[in-house]
Amino acid sequence: MNGRTHGSRTTYGISPVVALVLLIFAVMPIHASAATDPRLHGHLYGVSAVSATDAWAVGESLGHTLIEHWDGNAWRVVASPNVGSSNSLSGVSALSATQAWAVGTHYDTTAGHYHTLIEHWNGTAWSVVESPNVGAGDSSLASVSAVSPSNVWAVGSSYDTSHHTLIEHWNGTAWSVVASPNVGSSDSLNGVSAVSGSNVWAVGSYGDTNTDTYRTLVEHWNGTAWRVVASANATDPNDFSYLEGVSAASATDVWAVGYYQEPSTDRHALIEHWNGTAWSVEPSPSGLGALFGVSAVSATDAWAVGVSDPSSTLIEHWNGTAWSVVTSPNVGRDSLAGVSAVSGTAAWAVGSDLFGTLIERWNGSAWRIDDDVTAPTVSMPLYKLVQPFRLLGSSPPTIAATIVWSGTDPDDAIASYHVQEQVNGGAWKRLALSSSTATNVDVRLAIGSTYSFRVRATDSNGNTGRWSRGPTDTVFGQQETAATYAGTWQRDGLSGAWGGSVEHTSAAGAAASYTFAGDHVAWIGTVGPSYGSADVYIDGTLWKTVDCHASTTTTREVLLRFGWDSVGTHTIKIVSLATAGHPRIDVDGFVYLG
16 A cells, blocks of 8 residues: 655555455454445545545445545545446546546456546546556556646556556546566556655565565656655565555655565565665564554654554554554454544544454544444333322223343444334334433333334434334233232222222231232332331242332332343232231232333
8 A cells, every 4th residue: 555645645556466455354244224335335445635624535345436524524425436347446646626536447347458447526526537458458546646737646557468657647637558677577566645736656576586585666757757765674585565545744854665575475564764865674663564554743753564464453553663563453354554644633544344344533642443444332221110100090000110221332422312112003203312322211101002123323424323123022911900919908998009009008918919920010009207217028938028108299200120131930929017006918919011
């Protein structure tokens, strides 16, 4: 991957060889809100930021171009054209809100070869701009760097019997091929960075026929012609050395990154620096891995990104003295291909992970995942009968309940939940939440009706997950006559009671039992100055002591509620403790879900 800088604007692209390597991150089954989202199957190879609120990322998804835009709040896919088949964009360079270029390749089905692909953003839409090819074989572009609207450079390679460097230039009217030197066999350019109209750098590699290895290749434009500039390589002459990205902070401060590969196939990061006179290797602190993109903001602030073998993100930072590895997040099988920094508090790195595209953002203190393509998941919503709310109404009575759930998202924050209720198999209706991220909602359930609830979540990047549906339960209600009583009990009328009457006792040890088949139960009774305490047993085990004493009398209170994970046969037993001075206990009935 390569990087180019024009002022503070850095762009990156990936070489055809590296693109093929990155495609080993094959599409795998994943869960998300929309299977048609191209990011789920995509790879990003280049990124270019104009400001903290305007950045572009490019790549491919299932043989189609993929372009995303950052508006300061979120990354969104922007429509981009395709030509022929097997379209892919490798590099992007943005000058302003109305000027951006993207380059790559496509398969020309008529010619039977891969040809260059260049697209332009005019502030409204992306369009294909005609670009030349070399010879009758393949031609591809890996990187682009814009100096001005009438001065843009793109680099890559062409192939007939071997690879040759390919450099193209935009003069404000048309793209044309500019002569570029070749050193050995299999020459290719992977990155370009323009300092000015007379100072442009391009990097890549070539096959050294004398040593049968690959060597770094650096070329420079002086305003008149491109020429090869001596560059450094790994110290072991048997190692293969490659440069993938370049970024210039100034005429005397240019960085190039890549990797060198030992005969044993282990890769190590390679960093080189131009001081205005010569290129030299700078130590990289990383272990096994490779660097594909670089972005230099100033002499004391530069970023390099890639992969730490075998498959995790690698980010390094230059502070003016040394390079150091900076912690970066991973999702799974991660690789970063390009980076663009506009300030000390705004930088983006792009690539791919197990789920598709990967974008990470630097906020001045840490890197975090910024391009979330994974939809959030929600646990099954569950009922929770509420106390001390009352049983209300009569046609039919209703009981208070709370629906509870939780949500998770591996990449980003959940922005909102969407909850729906279904009654008696009818249409789903949305429920209002106390806040967009509330994880519970209060409802009232009518005795005799059947309910089901479902919840889904949307994260801050707009990914919406699947519905998570809870159990379907019917609300049953039985008045005091349904219980079995032991000891001294009396049935009397009571104003406000459910059905107008209750069973009551003031005797110690008097018990009321009720057996049912369900997964939730509530005891309905009365509280007041003359009421005392009772022990409540669930399936023969003392669960708690309920105090029914209160300053004022209130009927149809939910005195206790209990729940299980699944429907079963259970028994609730209420035993009076005959509290001194206020011994009364009422049984008005029971409500259960099943």
